[in-house]
Amino acid sequence: MTSIPQDIPGEPNPLRALSLDRLRRRTSMKWRTYPEDVLPLWVAEMDTPVAEPVVRAVTEAMERGDTGYPHGTGYAEALAAFAGKRWDWDGLAAERTALVPDVMLGVVEALKLVTGPGDPVIVSPPVYPPFHPFVTHLGRRVVEAPLGADLRLDLAGLEETFRQAVAAGGRAAYLLCSPHNPVGTVHTEEELTALAVLAERYGVRVVADEAHAPVVARGVRFVPYLSVPGAERGLSLMSASKAWHLAGLKAALLVAGAGAAADLARMPEEAGHGASHVAVLAHTAALRDGTAWLDALLAGLDDNRRLLAELVAERLPGVRHRPAPGTFLAWLDCRALGLGGDPAAAFLERGRVALMSGADFGTGGAGHVRLNFATSPQVLTEGVRRMAAALT
Incomplete structure (x- = not known):
């Protein structure tokens, strides 16, 4: 019989903080796209409250009337400090970052x-579905x-794809997803180093979407792409949005490796104008003061991984x-169920459960x-029950 994990002492598990009734009062995409009888387990919004340091930072901004335009490098400095402590990476330089509205626009x-x-x-x-339309809309x-x-x-x-991509001349890029959405793979240092070697060999520029970087199982090491040998000409997008449930507070950072600083300098300053000042304050507070909350979240996610398995x-x-x-x-992988190419529809x-x-x-x-x-x-548990009921 499956057992539901219990809270452990310390910071409370934010995944256990909100009842289904409270969640259904939300007005975001996850909770309003489908009718109320559908249980939504689809889009990447978390069912958590917001970390108290983030709430405090936003509340204080409201009280000050601090709702103008973003300024300064506090977000980048907070991310650099987080990267140093969390990933043992001291190569994130605030002067080689640029504020952008969100990861995909970055x-x-x-x-x-x-x-x-x-x-x-x-x-x-x-891979993450927006990769395709954003690239094609850009004319690539x-x-x-x-x-x-x-x-x-x-x-x-x-390697073969890189070779073919540059064979006719012109420029090519590789859009890396790290950790990889949807399969959850955390790329190793060896894999990323090998990727960097291939990219340099064929002149392919790597752009890494590292939005989920803080969200890895305990005991597993996340390796920033720009931290591996040979990745100096890479570019990375990072944000606190996924790990701290801040997708609706738009802000992200475009980070350049040492060999891409000149590229970043060519980006027009107005490209970052869509980022929200209040969002920047929220993301900065999350990275600087929200690590205890993050640790509690990661413990809860580890429990849920085991429970789902x-x-x-x-x-x-x-x-x-494969967890x-x-x-x-x-x-x-639902191919053995006989539900066709789109089991989510079934x-x-x-079952009245929404999946991607x-x-x-x-x-x-x-x-x-x-x-x-x-x-x-x-x-x-209810979501899997509904999935099973859909098969009977």
């Missing part, structure tokens, strides 16, 4: 710096180098699931679903 700005119209941008599906060409069967970077496949084994034996240490998202219609369709993640996604387990154990 990706667009980075790609503008290192590619031109019609140039190839390589991605490794199954998406080229796929899928993950391997083990859901890790296929370095041999990447137990629930799937007990109630969805036809589903193949992964990165993000708060689970990638479920789970929604028959694997087909949206590109090659390798058909027959899969992505489940957001950043919720209470009770809601997670």
Whole structure:
């Protein structure tokens, strides 16, 4: 019989703080896209309250009337301090950062710096769905180098794709997702170093989406791409948005390696104007003062990873699931269930539970679903119950 994990002493588990009734009062995308009888376990919003240091920073800004335009490098300095303590990386220099509205708009700005119209941008599906439309809307060409069967970077496949991408001349970029959404892979230092070697060999510029960087299982090491040898010409996007449930407070940082400083200097200053000053204050407070809250969250996510694995084994034996240490998202292989290429549609219609369709993640996604387990154990248990009921 599956047991629901209990709280441990110390900072309370934020995933257990809110009842389903309270969550349903929210007006964000997760809770308003579907009818009220649908249990939403789809988009990457967490079912947590906001960390107290963040609430305090935003409240004090409201009380001061501090709602103007962002200024200064406090966000970058907080991120650099966090990176030093959390990832043992002291190479994040505030002077090689730029404020951008959010991670994906920052990706667009980075790609503008290192590619031109019609140039190839390589991605490794199954991968975060916005990669494709943002790249194509920018006027670049998406080229796929899928993950391997083990859901890790296929370095041999990447090398061949890099070779072909630059064969006709022009410039090429690789859009890295780290940790990898939706499969949860946390790339190792060896893998990222090998990627950097390939990128330099073929002249491919790496742009890393590291939005989920703080969200890794305890005991697992996240390695920033820019920290590995040979990655000096890379660019990275980082934000406190995912780890501290701040997606609606828009702010992110574009970080340049030492060899990309001149590229970053070419970015027009107005590219960062869409970031919110209040959001910058919130993200800064999260990175600076919200680490105890983050640690409690990560403990709760570890419990939920174990719980989900137990629930799937007990109630969805036809589903193949490899618990992964990165993000708060689970990638479920439902191809053996006979639900066709879009099992999420069947789970929604028959079970009234909303999941992300694997087909949206590109090659390798058909027959899969992505489940957001950043919720209470009770809601997670009910979600899997509904999925099982949809199969009867």
